[in-house]
Amino acid sequence: MVGFLLTFIFPLVNSGLIYPTQVRLSWTEKEHQIRVSYRQVTSTESYIAYRPILCQDNPEWTYLLTDKTRIDVGCYGSRMQFLHSGVISNLTEECLYQYTVGQGLFWSDTYVFSGRTPEYTSLNDQKPAKFIIFGDWGAKVGHYTKYLLKQQARFRDFEGILHMGDIAYNLHTDEGLVGDLFLDMIQEFSAEFPYMTLPGNHEYHFNNASQYMDRFKMPWNEYNQGTSLYYSFDFGLTHFIMFNTEFYLRKHSGSEGQLQLEWLKKDLEKAKLRRKHKPWVVLLTHHPFYCNVDWTRSLHDRNTECGIDAPKLRGILEDLLNNYSVDLVFHGHLHNYERDAPVYKNTTVLSELDTPNLHLNPKAPIYITSGNAGNKLKRNDPVSTTLQDWCRAVSQDYGYGKLHIYNRTHVLWEQYSSEKLKRIDHLWIIKNI
């Protein structure tokens, strides 16, 4: 009997064949909602069981039957699995919610999330909020970042995680096993905090992001049609835009880039009408618009991204971002950290007051690259080159950043080194509005 258990049952359980794995949360396109997604290998009916805690008497468990989609995460062979997904509605921000997913005897651990969600039509939430922001995170050396993030997660020290592309290295590698490994690795965060993504170049394996689109369910809009490739949401005092730069840097994207630009213009116009209540506008992409480039070295010597791609993206977007007074632009792609001053057309724009760690009433977007959450590829080197005039801080450490929106006037950005276990850079942005 023991032999039977060890030989047959244990591997089944352990490989996630029976228990749900890769549990993750994301916000949806509606207020007071959260989506729970997870993986199962079998097509069994499966449920999300949840209840509010710490906010009402005798909370009851509610059982929500999930929708399941059969997806193939293999590249050449076939590795079928089921993505289960369900949307919990009617959340209230006063509550925490406890939940578990599964069926019969086989349930996941119990996790907790907060009932505070984005706003799309209301304008009530004026409270402070914190977001973890980074790009380029995979398994293996990604464990540095996992360790530090775990300390912050213990205190629920942030509302959500924004991953700016290049996920897992790669979702499709080894017939999708690497993607599975990564989604298991992040579960302790993604099951308790919304894990919001956008695609990077590593998600475009077959010149389309099919694995990314299959695995991640981000807010729907009439332009993205549920592809998860770009979207926006208001949280607290901030309008967040998740933008896909891949459309402009790949050969076969065609009209998708144009469509996204149309969407962006409408989105910025809407944000403008809500600006009085949502004074901060933050755009996130995978590819940088500004990054330090050593003009003495050949453009192909790892300078292509900054010397060719960045000016191209600026040509498409910079005027728009400037016209709508976007406050901050974040990107990944380069495996390093770089913080730039407010800059427009490759020139530093002075604020009313500039110190090394503060801009008062900045007059152009501030550009920040935080693309080194950790992966096994080479680190980029912004350190040994001559820094551009607008470049304010650089580092090669593995790490990630935290954006702390205090109120209408004060925002603090902090970059952490996951290797040194400390904050290595910070910036106050102050607006007298």
Ligand SMILES: *[C@@H]1O[C@H](CO)[C@@H](O)[C@H](O)[C@H]1NC(C)=O
């Ligand atoms: C949400 O609440 C409304 C009104 O309280 C109710 O009519 C509706 O059925 C609820 N929806 C869900 C999914 O619980």
Ligand SMILES: *[C@@H]1O[C@H](CO)[C@@H](O)[C@H](O)[C@H]1NC(C)=O
């Ligand atoms: C993505 O590309 C692969 C390989 O070319 C193709 O089999 C698949 O149908 C494409 N998916 C989409 C959504 O276009």
Ligand SMILES: *[C@@H]1O[C@H](CO)[C@@H](O)[C@H](O)[C@H]1NC(C)=O
């Ligand atoms: C930005 O604003 C200027 C001045 O109003 C206008 O000429 C230009 O067309 C605008 N550009 C974009 C891309 O919105």
Ligand SMILES: *[C@@H]1O[C@H](CO)[C@@H](O)[C@H](O)[C@H]1NC(C)=O
């Ligand atoms: C940006 O400015 C630098 C000087 O600071 C110059 O060397 C470089 O050619 C400029 N790049 C572009 C794309 O205009």
Ligand SMILES: *[C@@H]1O[C@H](CO)[C@@H](O)[C@H](O)[C@H]1NC(C)=O
């Ligand atoms: C906004 O937050 C900053 C930083 O905590 C604080 O110094 C400032 O007094 C706050 N402003 C208001 C109006 O609450």
